[in-house]
Amino acid sequence: MEKTTAIEALAALAQETRLDIFRALVEYQPDGLPAGKIGELLKLPGATLSFHLNQLKHAGLIQSTRDGRSLIYTANTEAVDLLADFLREDCCSKSVGPAASNSTSFSNMG
Amino acid sequence: MEKTTAIEALAALAQETRLDIFRALVEYQPDGLPAGKIGELLKLPGATLSFHLNQLKHAGLIQSTRDGRSLIYTANTEAVDLLADFLREDCCSKSVGPAASNSTSFSNMG
């Protein structure tokens, strides 16, 4: 996962309203929810909701399909899994770096 | 992990400069780096660096210890692991919720 992609996903989830929206969509997997229902559940005015849905969509965390007058939003849980992988592997996991002077070096193993 | 704690950690990492700082500290685990060295590596003015270090510290992602005139910062990789766990488990993992009408229901298993 690209660093910039990860930052966008992190930023998208680093906001209470959006995290709540996303969790609601995860809860209603795999059917998803129409925008109006989300706004009803979380008591959000249309414009505010739409703004946050857009952020989540741009970050690749949700997608939408039209069903008549409604837009059904669904969570892309795979994107979250990739983000978790990024945090653990590409980004921030424990590793022995240049300045390491740890006493439990395994440099003469195998 | 609390939702608010997770949001603070997500917000802390959702910013390029801070993510870079954190990654540098992970790379220099477990010794860490003095603030000045971080600023030198990432070419950041003191005040800007200090601002971001503070954000990361408040989010529980790094900590500091004094060594003479220097403050040595170290990454708290465990916090990132907990954040990754939160994303996978408490928050956003695939699950069958209230509205689920999936055709691969296991309701009459076992």
Place this chain on the structure above:
DNA sequence: GCGATCTTTCCATATTTATAGAAATAAGAA
């Protein structure tokens, strides 16, 4: 087409976050 419903975009405004120079604080050295 017209009205009703669902949702988005437009817009103004409020709030939060980032940037960085300058002054202040902390600690060791002379």
Place this chain on the structure above:
DNA sequence: TTCTTATTTCTATAAATATGGAAAGATCGC
């Protein structure tokens, strides 16, 4: 104590993000 180095806090400012009313765009039923 005074100087030097390392870092933070103060302060102002710029930039990005969030909020929500009002208008506009889609879609359906009549």
